[in-house]
Every structure is written in C-alpha cells, then in structure tokens.
Amino acid sequence: MNRALTASLPGSADARHIRWRRLVDRGFQALALAVLLATLAALAALIADVWRDGAGRLSWDFVTSFPSRRASQAGIWHALTGSIFVLVLTAAIAVPIGVAAAIYLEEYGSRSRSARLIEINITNLAAVPSVIYGLLGLSLFVRMLALGRSVLAGAATLALLVLPIVILSTREALRAVPKSVREGSYALGATKWQTIWHQVLPVAFPGILTGLILALSRAIGETAPLITIGAVTFVTFAPDSIWSPFTVLPIQVFNWVSRPQPEFQANAAAGILVLLALLLTMNAAAIWLRDRYRRKDAA
Amino acid sequence: MNVHGDLGALVGRSKVQRVEFVIEWALFLCALLSVGTTIGIIAVLAVETAAFLREVSVLEFLFGTEWTPLFAAPKFGVLPLVTGTALVSLIAMAVALPMGLLSAVYLSEYADPRVRRFVKPVLEVLAGIPTVVYGYFALLFVTPVLQELIPDLAGFNALGPGIVMGIMILPLVSSLSEDAMRGVPRGLREGSYALGATKMQTSLRVIVPAAFSGITAAFILAVSRAIGETMIVAIAAGQQPRLTWDPTVPIETMTTYIVQVSLGDTPQGTLEYRTIFAVGMLLFLGTFGLNVISAWLRERYREEYA
Numbered sequence: 001m002n003r004a005l006t007a008s009l010p011g012s013a014d015a016r017h018i019r020w021r022r023l024v025d026r027g028f029q030a031l032a033l034a035v036l037l038a039t040l041a042a043l044a045a046l047i048a049d050v051w052r053d054g055a056g057r058l059s060w061d062f063v064t065s066f067p068s069r070r071a072s073q074a075g076i077w078h079a080l081t082g083s084i085f086v087l088v089l090t091a092a093i094a095v096p097i098g099v100a101a102a103i104y105l106e107e108y109g110s111r112s113r114s115a116r117l118i119e120i121n122i123t124n125l126a127a128v129p130s131v132i133y134g135l136l137g138l139s140l141f142v143r144m145l146a147l148g149r150s151v152l153a154g155a156a157t158l159a160l161l162v163l164p165i166v167i168l169s170t171r172e173a174l175r176a177v178p179k180s181v182r183e184g185s186y187a188l189g190a191t192k193w194q195t196i197w198h199q200v201l202p203v204a205f206p207g208i209l210t211g212l213i214l215a216l217s218r219a220i221g222e223t224a225p226l227i228t229i230g231a232v233t234f235v236t237f238a239p240d241s242i243w244s245p246f247t248v249l250p251i252q253v254f255n256w257v258s259r260p261q262p263e264f265q266a267n268a269a270a271g272i273l274v275l276l277a278l279l280l281t282m283n284a285a286a287i288w289l290r291d292r293y294r295r296k297d298a299a
Numbered sequence: 300m301n302v303h304g305d306l307g308a309l310v311g312r313s314k315v316q317r318v319e320f321v322i323e324w325a326l327f328l329c330a331l332l333s334v335g336t337t338i339g340i341i342a343v344l345a346v347e348t349a350a351f352l353r354e355v356s357v358l359e360f361l362f363g364t365e366w367t368p369l370f371a372a373p374k375f376g377v378l379p380l381v382t383g384t385a386l387v388s389l390i391a392m393a394v395a396l397p398m399g400l401l402s403a404v405y406l407s408e409y410a411d412p413r414v415r416r417f418v419k420p421v422l423e424v425l426a427g428i429p430t431v432v433y434g435y436f437a438l439l440f441v442t443p444v445l446q447e448l449i450p451d452l453a454g455f456n457a458l459g460p461g462i463v464m465g466i467m468i469l470p471l472v473s474s475l476s477e478d479a480m481r482g483v484p485r486g487l488r489e490g491s492y493a494l495g496a497t498k499m500q501t502s503l504r505v506i507v508p509a510a511f512s513g514i515t516a517a518f519i520l521a522v523s524r525a526i527g528e529t530m531i532v533a534i535a536a537g538q539q540p541r542l543t544w545d546p547t548v549p550i551e552t553m554t555t556y557i558v559q560v561s562l563g564d565t566p567q568g569t570l571e572y573r574t575i576f577a578v579g580m581l582l583f584l585g586t587f588g589l590n591v592i593s594a595w596l597r598e599r600y601r602e603e604y605a
Binding site: 021022024025028029031032033035036038039040042043045046049050053096097098100101103104105108109115117118120121122123124125127128129130131132133134135136138139140143160163164167191192193214217218220221222223224227228229230250253254257258265268269272275276279283287 | 315316318319322323325326327329330331332333334336337339340343344347397398401402404405406409418420421422424425427428429430431432433434435436438439440466469470473497498499500502520523524526527528529530533534554557558561562567575576579582583586587590591593594
C-alpha cells in the first residue's frame with residue numbers, strides 16, 4: 001500500500017509519529033520562549049531591586065549634596081558634575097577624531113592595504129577589556145604626559161576607549177548614504193572633500209549622531225578604567241577645570257556599594273537610579289533620532 | 300583628479316587640490332591613531348612587565364600557586380588569579396551560551412516580527428546597563444537569593460557574579476548568533492521543510508550547523524568579554540586570591556586585582572605597581588588571542604555565504 005496514504009490515516013504509526021514530532025517542536029518553542037522571558041525577567045528583577053532599595057533616598061537634596069561620612073546626608077553632586085564634565089570632554093576628543101577616521105576608512109582608503117590593517121586593528125581594539133585602557137591611561141596620560149589624575153586624563157582615556165565604537169558606527173552611517181548622492185555631486189564638478197562635506201555628511205548626520213550617543217552612553221557607565229587611572233573616590237567639590245581631580249557617578253556607586261552599612265547601599269541604589277535615568281535619556285534620544293531618520297528616508 | 304598620497308600634488312597644483320591633499324592626510328592620521336592606541340597598549344604593558352620580570356622569574360609568575368604581592372614576604376604566582384577568572388567566566392558561559400543560543404534560535408526562527416521589534420531593544424538595554432549596576436545586583440540581590448538555596452554560600456563568591464555576568468553577556472551571544480542564523484540562505488531552510496522537517500529539526504540540524512562558525516565567533520567573543528569584565532567581580536566576588544574551583548567561596552580575578560591595587564595609593568616604579576601591568580599583559584594576551592580567533596571565524600563565515 002502507498003505510504004503517503006497510510007500516513008494520513010488517523011491512529012496509524014506515521015500519524016502518531018507526526019503528532020509526536022509536533023509536540024516536541026512545540027515543547028522546544030516553549031523552552032526557547034521561556035529562556036527569552038527569563039532574560040527579560042532578570043532585567044525586570046534588576047530594576048525592581050534597585051528601585052526598591054533606592055527610591056526612598058531619591059530627592060533633590062540627594063542630587064545636589066556633596067559626599068558625607070553620614071549616609072543620610074551624602075549626595076552625588078560632585079559625582080554627577082564629574083560624570084558630565086568627563087563625558088563632554090570625552091566627546092570633544094573622540095567625536096572629531098572618530099568621525100574623521102571613519103570618513104577616511106569609508107570614503108578614501110577602503111581598498112588600500114593600510115586601510116584594511118587599520119580596520120582589523122579597530123575591530124580588535126573594540127574588544128580589548130576596558131580595564132586595559134585604564135592601564136594605558138595611567139601610564140601614558142597620568143604619568144608620561146603628566147596630566148595627573150585629572151578630568152583631562154580621564155576623558156582622554158575614555159576617548160581612546162570609545163573611539164573604536166565611534167568609528168564603527170560612523171562608518172555604518174556613511175555606508176548607508178546612497179551612491180547616487182556622491183555621483184550627483186561629482187557630476188556637478190565637486191571635489192571629493194566638497195562632496196563629503198556638503199553632501200555625504202549632512203545625509204549621514206542623524207545616523208552618525210545616533211552612533212555617537214550610543215558610544216557616549218558606554219563612556220558614562222565606565223568605572224574600571226577611571227579607577228585604574230586613579231580617579232579619587234572621595235572628593236568634596238565639583239570639578240571646575242580640566243585639571244581638577246574628579247570622581248564619576250559609577251565610581252561613587254562602587255564606593256557606596258562596597259561599604260557594609262545598608263544606608264550607604266541605599267545611596268548606591270539611588271545613585272544607580274540617577275545613572276540609569278541619564279542613560280535612558282541618552283538612549284531615548286538616540287532611538288528618537290533613528291526613527292526620525294527612517295521616516296524621512298521612507299518619505 | 301586622483302591625489303591619493305602623492306606628494307607631488309603639493310607642488311604646482313591648484314589651491315583646491317592642495318586642500319584636498321591636506322584633508323586626506325589629516326583624516327588618515329586620525330585613522331592611524333587607532334593603530335597608535337594598540338601600539339601604546341602593547342608598549343606600556345611590555346615595558347612594565349619586562350621590569351617586573353627582571354625581579355620575578357617568569358616561571359614563578361606563571362606557575363606559582365600563591366599570589367600575595369602586598370604581603371611582607373610577597374609571592375608572585377598568578378595561578379590563583381587565573382583560576383579565579385576562569386571559574387567566574389565558566390559559570391558566566393554556562394548561563395550565557397545555552398540561554399543566548401536558545402534566545403537567538405527563537406528570535407531568528409520562531410518569533411513574530413512584532414515580538415522581535417519589542418525584544419531586540421530590550422536586549423539592547425540589557426547590554427547597555429553599566430557593569431557597576433550588575434555588580435550591585437550580584438552582591439545585594441542574586442547572592443542573598445542563592446544563599447537561601449545554598450546556606451554555605453559566602454557573601455562574596457564566584458557563583459552569584461558568574462550568573463549575573465552570564466546575564467550581562469547573554470545579549471551579545473544572542474544578537475551575534477541571531478545575525479549568523481539570519482545570514483543562512485533561505486534555500487537551506489526551505490529545503491529542510493520540504494523534506495518534512497519540523498522547525499526545531501530545521502533550527503538545530505540545519506540552521507545552527509550552517510551558522511556554526513558565526514555562532515562560535517559569538518561564543519569566543521563572549522568568553523573574551525567575561526575574562527575582561529571587571530566591576531561585577533570587583534564588587535561581588537571578593538578580593539581573596541585562592542587556588543580553588545569551589546564557586547561558593549571568595550576568590551579574586553585578574554581584573555579585580557588591578558582595581559584593588561589602583562584603589563590604594565601605589566607609588567610608581569615599585570614592584571607592586573608593576574604587578575598590575577604584568578597581570579594586565581596576561582589579560583590582554585588572553586583576550587586578544589580570543590578576539591583574533593573570533594574575527595577570523597566571522598570572516599570565514601561571511602565568505603561561506605557571501
């Protein structure tokens with residue numbers, strides 16, 4: 001008898017086999033979904049835990065106060081200003097250099113051997129542990145260039161750290177610019193740089209900006225490299241120049257979480273909430289830009 | 300029109316062409332800075348490590364079983380730090396690999412596009428959370444919960460931070476593996492379905508093997524991330540270098556040691572100061588090796604389905 005016919009008969013061995021295979025498939029799908037949900041649950045648990053521990057400490061006073069030996073009076077003003085100062089300076093260093101490097105790799109040297117080498121090198125740099133950048137910063141910026149444990153040394157270290165990310169994301173944004181934009185410009189007699197400056201960069205701008213924000217949101221959460229270059233953990237003033245000693249929000253959180261008293265750990269949780277709020281704002285800005293860009297593209 | 304790297308372009312050309320030439324070189328120098336960074340890292344680590352190895356023999360450093368550089372009678376055997384790092388990384392990978400791969404299979408083969416659109420950004424958020432936050436979570440949430448299950452678990456241990464590190468790395472594994480699976484040509488999928496295979500059979504026996512080098516690349520990169528991860532272990536794993544595979548007791552990783560010494564006021568040029576560079580060198584070589592293998596595998600994968 002024809003096998004294809006028996007397979008369709010209910011109750012036959014083949015039909016049972018098919019049912020069994022469907023069941024296994026369903027089970028596997030459920031397992032995979034469960035794993036995904038577990039991951040999301042972990043994120044929810046993390047945020048709920050931090051919120052439960054820290055929400056009670058959040059207040060305007062907490063944001064505007066300096067550190068103190070008494071947990072209930074301690075605040076994050078010095079760390080928050082330190083973080084923002086370092087971030088702005090990091091951007092000032094990393095953005096022009098990173099965008100320039102990306103333009104070179106994407107628009108000029110994409111086929112040359114040196115460009116290929118630089119590319120491989122950048123991919124590797126992006127995966128070097130951040131604490132290693134701290135060792136580089138300590139030796140190069142703090143000691144050799146004698147910048148001391150200053151805002152400038154911290155920003156320079158973080159700039160090197162985010163540079164690969166800036167370059168990779170900028171290249172992607174440049175790659176998304178249609179060839180016709182460049183060709184149209186050349187056809188009108190523009191030089192290469194004129195084409196890049198007046199045509200390619202404006203089109204790629206939202207994409208570049210999105211990548212920059214994401215790269216900088218990496219910088220604002222970094223702790224290890226700044227501890228390694230010797231950012232101090234107890235400062236009682238906000239940094240007022242690029243030569244000031246400084247601390248940043250993640251280091252302040254680390255300092256508080258390392259203390260045994262629950263009051264300080266509550267401060268750490270509140271500090272984390274401020275840090276996450278800052279990050280969320282940056283990410284939201286990046287996503288908003290990306291969406292706006294896409295819609296314009298579609299129009 | 301072509302002014303590529305031609306020094307002659309500076310002479311006897313129009314102003315526009317000279318500007319073009321200067322700009323290209325300026326851009327090139329910016330790109331070259333990344334090579335400078337690599338050279339800087341290697342040079343800094345090499346110089347200090349060489350100075351360290353003049354006072355401590357390579358054999359003692361690599362194979363010694365005691366790490367007490369801050370004691371009066373210092374011992375410089377790095378093995379306890381290496382095993383500490385390996386232990387936490389192993390636990391992290393035991394979490395991140397199966398879960399990351401299953402998430403990737405689900406997102407790539409099963410999920411509704413609407414689910415993907417929701418889940419992918421959430422995973423991105425997970426990947427973007429600062430590691431100091433994960434450290435807090437490991438020390439003050441995961442470890443206490445685990446202590447309910449394992450009463451002997453110390454307050455600082457390898458297990459809690461290992462699991463949390465796994466959660467932190469999971470998005471990386473998941474998104475890179477998913478990219479690799481989605482890169483598998485449709486034809487392979489359709490051929491498998493045409494032969495009567497279920498989705499699970501297709502995923503596990505066709506898609507995963509076809510994307511194997513891409514997935515392996517993701518795994519290796521994840522291992523490299525785990526080894527280099529600092530704040531989670533610095534906060535939650537303790538600062539006691541000990542040669543053990545017991546995940547319930549305090550240990551110390553290579554990264555934690557660097558942070559621990561950096562927090563103190565270490566005078567430059569002392570042996571103690573140099574230890575962090577020697578440990579850093581080991582860390583760099585380990586992660587760099589893994590990154591190179593990972594990049595090579597990714598490249599191979601790209602060629603397979605180009």
